Amino acid sequence: MLPEPPQGKLLIFTAPSGAGKTTIVRHLLGKFGELAFSVSATTRPPRRGEEHGVDYYFLSKEAFAREVEAGAFVEYEEVYPGRFYGTLHSEVHRIWAAGRTVVFDIEVKGATTIKRHYPHDSLAVFVAPPTREVLFQRLRDRSTEDEESLKVRIERAGEELAYATSFDRVLVNDDLKTALAEAELITRDFLAD
Numbered sequence: 389m390l391p392e393p394p395q396g397k398l399l400i401f402t403a404p405s406g407a408g409k410t411t412i413v414r415h416l417l418g419k420f421g422e423l424a425f426s427v428s429a430t431t432r433p434p435r436r437g438e439e440h441g442v443d444y445y446f447l448s449k450e451a452f453a454r455e456v457e458a459g460a461f462v463e464y465e466e467v468y469p470g471r472f473y474g475t476l477h478s479e480v481h482r483i484w485a486a487g488r489t490v491v492f493d494i495e496v497k498g499a500t501t502i503k504r505h506y507p508h509d510s511l512a513v514f515v516a517p518p519t520r521e522v523l524f525q526r527l528r529d530r531s532t533e534d535e536e537s538l539k540v541r542i543e544r545a546g547e548e549l550a551y552a553t554s555f556d557r558v559l560v561n562d563d564l565k566t567a568l569a570e571a572e573l574i575t576r577d578f579l580a581d
C-alpha cells in the first residue's frame with residue numbers, strides 16, 4: 389500500500405436506509421466544490437442509472453473478497469445478507485491528495501468505524517427521518533427494492549434508528565428544503581473550522 393498523504397477532513401453522513409442521506413450528500417456535492425464523494429465498493433448489482441466508479445465500484449463477491457484480503461478497506465460491512473459494502477483506503481487518499489474533503493454516505497456501523505479510525509478533523513452527521521412510518525414510506529416510494537429486499541431494509545432501518553445519538557450531530561430530514569439548508573450550514577461551519 390502507498391503511504392498515506394497528510395490527513396484532510398472527513399464529513400460523514402449516516403442514517404437508516406431511506407432517511408435521505410444520498411439526497412443530502414448529492415445536494416452538498418453540487419454546492420461545495422471542496423467536497424468529493426468517497427465512492428464505495430459493493431457487491432450489490434447497480435440500480436438503473438447507476439455507474440461504475442461514480443455511484444459505486446460494483447464488484448463480484450470474489451473481487452470484493454480479494455480486496456478484503458489485500459487490506460484495501462478502511463472498513464467494510466455485510467450490510468444485507470450477501471451484500472457487502474466498503475470504504476477503500478485508495479478513495480480517501482485520492483481525495484486528500486487532491487486537497488479536498490472526503491464525504492461519505494454510509495450505514496451506521498461503517499460510520500462508527502471511520503470515526504474511530506479518523507477521530508480528528510471528522511464530523512459524523514446522523515440523518516434522522518421525522519418518524520419510522522415516514523421512513524418506511526419513503527423506502528417504498530423510492531421503488532428500488534423488490535418485496536424481499538424492502539422487508540430486510542425496513543427491519544434493519546428500525547434497528548439503525550437507535551444509533552441516532554451515537555454521532556456528532558443529528559439532522560432531521562422532514563421538510564427537504566429545511567434539511568438541505570441545515571446541511572449546508574453544518575458543512576459551511578465544518579469546512580471553515
Ligand SMILES: Nc1ncnc2c1ncn2[C@@H]1O[C@H](COP(=O)(O)OP(=O)(O)OP(=O)(O)O)[C@@H](O)[C@H]1O
Nearest residue numbers: 404405406407408409410411526530561562563564
Ligand atoms: N425530506 C424528504 N421528503 C420527502 N422525500 C424525501 C426526503 N428526503 C429524501 N426523500 C426521498 O426518499 C427516498 C430515500 O432517500 P435517499 O435515497 O436519499 O435515502 P438514503 O438514506 O440514501 O437511502 P439508502 O441508504 O437506501 O441509499 C428517495 O426517494 C428520496 O427522493
Ligand SMILES: Nc1nc2c(ncn2[C@@H]2O[C@H](COP(=O)(O)O)[C@@H](O)[C@H]2O)c(=O)[nH]1
Nearest residue numbers: 405428464465467473474475493494495498
Ligand atoms: N459500511 C458501509 N456502508 C455503506 C458503504 N457505502 C454505502 N453504504 C451503505 O449501505 C446501505 C445500502 O446502500 P444502497 O446504495 O444499496 O441503498 C446504505 O445505508 C449506504 O449508506 C460503505 O462503503 N460502507
